[in-house]
Amino acid sequence: MINDFKVIDEQYEAGRKALRSYVIGFVLSIILTLIPYFIVVKHLMVNQTAVFAVVGSALVQLLVQVVFFLHLHKKSKPHWNLIVFIFTILIVIILVAGSLWVMYNLNYNMTEVSPFNSNEGYIPE
Amino acid sequence: MSTEILAHHKEHHRSTPKSLFGFWVYIxxxxxxxxxxxxxxAVLRNNTYGGPSAGELFSMPFVLTETLILLASSFTYGLASLYAHHHNSKRKVLAWLLVTFLLGALFLGMEISEFTKLVSEGNGWQRSGFLSAFFTLVGTHGLHVTAGLVWMGGLIIQVLYRGITEATMSKISVLGLFWHFLDIVWIFIFTFVYLIGAI
Known part of the structure; x- marks a missing residue:
C-alpha cells in the first residue's frame, strides 16, 4: 500500500515537472515570437540589424522548443536522438548556406547585360 | 489505478521505445x-518577375495570429501528452487532443483562406519564381498539418474506444514529436518568409 502511494507520488511529481516545462516553453516562445514581430512591424531597427535580431530570436526559439517541448536533452542514454539531431543540423546548414553561396555567386557573375565583354574571369573561346 | 499499471508506466519512461527513435529519424x-x-x-525570393514581393503581399497581424494559434496548439498537445503519461486521465487527454485538433484546423483554415485570396488576386504560383517557391514551402507545411490532423482524428477515436493503453500512449508520443516539429518549421517560415519579407 505504501509502495502504491510512493509510485503515485512519483508520477505526480514527474507530471508537475512536465507541466512546468511546457508552461516555460510556451511563455518563452510567445515572447520570442512577439519580439521579432514588433521589431519588424514598428521598424525599431535598421534593416541589417533587424535581420540579425529576427533570425537570432528564431534560433533561440528553436532551442527553447527542442528543450521544453521535445525534451531532447533527457532521452535515451547513449543520446542517439541528439546525435541524429546534430547531424541533421549540420546537413541543413550545408544545404541552405551552400545553395545561397552558389546561387549568389552565380547571380553576381551574371548581373551584367552581356557576360561576354564585362566579366574579367570569363574568356569566350 | 493499480501498482502494476504504474510500474508499467515507469518502465515505459525508462526505456525509450524503438518506434519513438525510428520516428525521430523520420522527422x-x-x-x-x-x-x-x-x-x-531563399534563392528565388527576389525573382518576382515584375510582380509583388513578399513585403507587399502579406498582412502581418494575420500571420501573427496564425503563428500564435499554432504555438498554442503545440502547447495544448503537450498537455494532452502530459495527462496521458503522468495522470492516466482519459477525459483530460481527450479534451486537450480535441482543443489541439480545433486549433490546428483553425490554422489550416486561415492558411487556405490566405492562399485563396492570393490566387484570386492573380498572385498564384504561376505568377513568379518567388510565388512558386512560396506556395511550395508554405503548402508543404500545410500538407503536413493536414496529415497531422487526420492522424489526430484517428488517435482521438482510438483513445475514446481503447482508453490510455501502452499502445495509444506510444502513439500519443509519436504524434507529439510530429506536431511539435511542425510548429518549429512554422517558426522558420514565419521568420524567413513573413518577417524578413516585411523588413
Missing part, C-alpha cells in the same frame, strides 16, 4: 526536405 529526414525547400525559397 529528421523531413527536416532535410524542408531545408531543401527553404533553400529554394
Amino acid at each position: 529528421m529526414s523531413d527536416a532535410l526536405l524542408f531545408a531543401s525547400i527553404f533553400a529554394t525559397y
Whole structure:
C-alpha cells in the first residue's frame, strides 16, 4: 500500500515537472515570437540589424522548443536522438548556406547585360 | 489505478521505445526536405518577375495570429501528452487532443483562406519564381498539418474506444514529436518568409 502511494507520488511529481516545462516553453516562445514581430512591424531597427535580431530570436526559439517541448536533452542514454539531431543540423546548414553561396555567386557573375565583354574571369573561346 | 499499471508506466519512461527513435529519424529526414525547400525559397525570393514581393503581399497581424494559434496548439498537445503519461486521465487527454485538433484546423483554415485570396488576386504560383517557391514551402507545411490532423482524428477515436493503453500512449508520443516539429518549421517560415519579407 505504501509502495502504491510512493509510485503515485512519483508520477505526480514527474507530471508537475512536465507541466512546468511546457508552461516555460510556451511563455518563452510567445515572447520570442512577439519580439521579432514588433521589431519588424514598428521598424525599431535598421534593416541589417533587424535581420540579425529576427533570425537570432528564431534560433533561440528553436532551442527553447527542442528543450521544453521535445525534451531532447533527457532521452535515451547513449543520446542517439541528439546525435541524429546534430547531424541533421549540420546537413541543413550545408544545404541552405551552400545553395545561397552558389546561387549568389552565380547571380553576381551574371548581373551584367552581356557576360561576354564585362566579366574579367570569363574568356569566350 | 493499480501498482502494476504504474510500474508499467515507469518502465515505459525508462526505456525509450524503438518506434519513438525510428520516428525521430523520420522527422529528421523531413527536416532535410524542408531545408531543401527553404533553400529554394531563399534563392528565388527576389525573382518576382515584375510582380509583388513578399513585403507587399502579406498582412502581418494575420500571420501573427496564425503563428500564435499554432504555438498554442503545440502547447495544448503537450498537455494532452502530459495527462496521458503522468495522470492516466482519459477525459483530460481527450479534451486537450480535441482543443489541439480545433486549433490546428483553425490554422489550416486561415492558411487556405490566405492562399485563396492570393490566387484570386492573380498572385498564384504561376505568377513568379518567388510565388512558386512560396506556395511550395508554405503548402508543404500545410500538407503536413493536414496529415497531422487526420492522424489526430484517428488517435482521438482510438483513445475514446481503447482508453490510455501502452499502445495509444506510444502513439500519443509519436504524434507529439510530429506536431511539435511542425510548429518549429512554422517558426522558420514565419521568420524567413513573413518577417524578413516585411523588413
